[in-house]
Amino acid sequence: MRDKLISLSEAASLIPSGCTLGLGGLMLRRHPMALIREIIRQGKRDLTLQTWVGGIDVDLLVGAGCVRRVEAAYEGLGPLGAAPNVRRAAEAGAIELEDYSETTMISRFRAAAMGIPFMPTRVLKGTGMADQAHVRPIVDPFSGEKLHAVAAAKPDVAIFHGYWADRYGNIQAPPGRNSDDVDTTIAKAADKVIVTVEKIVRHEDVMRRPTLTYIPQHWVTAVVEVPTGAHPGNCDTLYEPDFAALEAYLAAAKDATGFKTWLARHVLEPKDNAEYLALATTPGKLAELRMWSVA
Numbered sequence: 001m002r003d004k005l006i007s008l009s010e011a012a013s014l015i016p017s018g019c020t021l022g023l024g025g026l027m028l029r030r031h032p033m034a035l036i037r038e039i040i041r042q043g044k045r046d047l048t049l050q051t052w053v054g055g056i057d058v059d060l061l062v063g064a065g066c067v068r069r070v071e072a073a074y075e076g077l078g079p080l081g082a083a084p085n086v087r088r089a090a091e092a093g094a095i096e097l098e099d100y101s102e103t104t105m106i107s108r109f110r111a112a113a114m115g116i117p118f119m120p121t122r123v124l125k126g127t128g129m130a131d132q133a134h135v136r137p138i139v140d141p142f143s144g145e146k147l148h149a150v151a152a153a154k155p156d157v158a159i160f161h162g163y164w165a166d167r168y169g170n171i172q173a174p175p176g177r178n179s180d181d182v183d184t185t186i187a188k189a190a191d192k193v194i195v196t197v198e199k200i201v202r203h204e205d206v207m208r209r210p211t212l213t214y215i216p217q218h219w220v221t222a223v224v225e226v227p228t229g230a231h232p233g234n235c236d237t238l239y240e241p242d243f244a245a246l247e248a249y250l251a252a253a254k255d256a257t258g259f260k261t262w263l264a265r266h267v268l269e270p271k272d273n274a275e276y277l278a279l280a281t282t283p284g285k286l287a288e289l290r291m292w293s294v295a
Helices: 008-013 031-041 055-065 084-092 102-114 183-189 203-206 244-253 256-268 275-282 285-290
Strands: 020-026 047-054 068-072 097-098 120-121 135-140 145-151 155-165 194-198 213-215 224-226
Touching: 008 031, 008 194, 008 224, 020 055, 020 183, 031 055, 031 155, 031 194, 031 256, 031 275, 047 055, 047 102, 047 183, 055 068, 055 084, 055 256, 068 102, 102 120, 102 145, 102 183, 145 213, 155 183, 183 213, 244 256, 256 275
Parallel strands: 020 047, 020 155, 047 068, 068 097, 155 194, 194 224
Antiparallel strands: 120 145, 135 145
């Protein structure tokens, strides 16, 4: 097996401008935020984002001017409200936005994971979502029923935040994690997979509990150790969302000028995730958010 452990800056360098970027996580949970910030620092542009239920990851990339198109079922901060940068950019025509139902976006990723060009679906009947670029009307050849085909969503690169991994890229999760996500499907759909994790552990520890591996090493291009790498979101069973930091972000991002100030201070000026955390929160607050540590 090949050693796939690299730095955060090396990981971001594997993501070219103009590519289709798949994003893992769900709303406030397990978005690869440290890597998102490094992508912005490296000045990536013209990205197409494909995700399921996007959060601050999508909003931050859009606000920083990195994005050309978003294909997703949702972009927002859940109980805190809408994604302000996505809304502004969509209303101004600065980005293309393809809005799908949750099941439709899953079908698109499943098609790519299965190596087929599209997936049939009933759920778009009678909706405006059926008019989008990646949807076509079809007829069931067996029953004659009118359906829609949704094109496979196949990222050039997909990025995730996970729990722990070995140096070879076997990504593991605790048994009690909240698993209502499609990270595994997106990973299988993508050409390249980059995963940030809370901790790198010994390969022997991974092999001791092989059933905890949910993204196997042969799918993974690179792995990066980034403690608290999902902040200000959470990492299920390890730490909770930092709602104070999320609310501060939303307050700053309510207008473009405030967002630019926040972006400079919290993304462009810090050289790494440790410096970002020192600005965004405090050790005491992080300790309050902590549920348990990776052994």
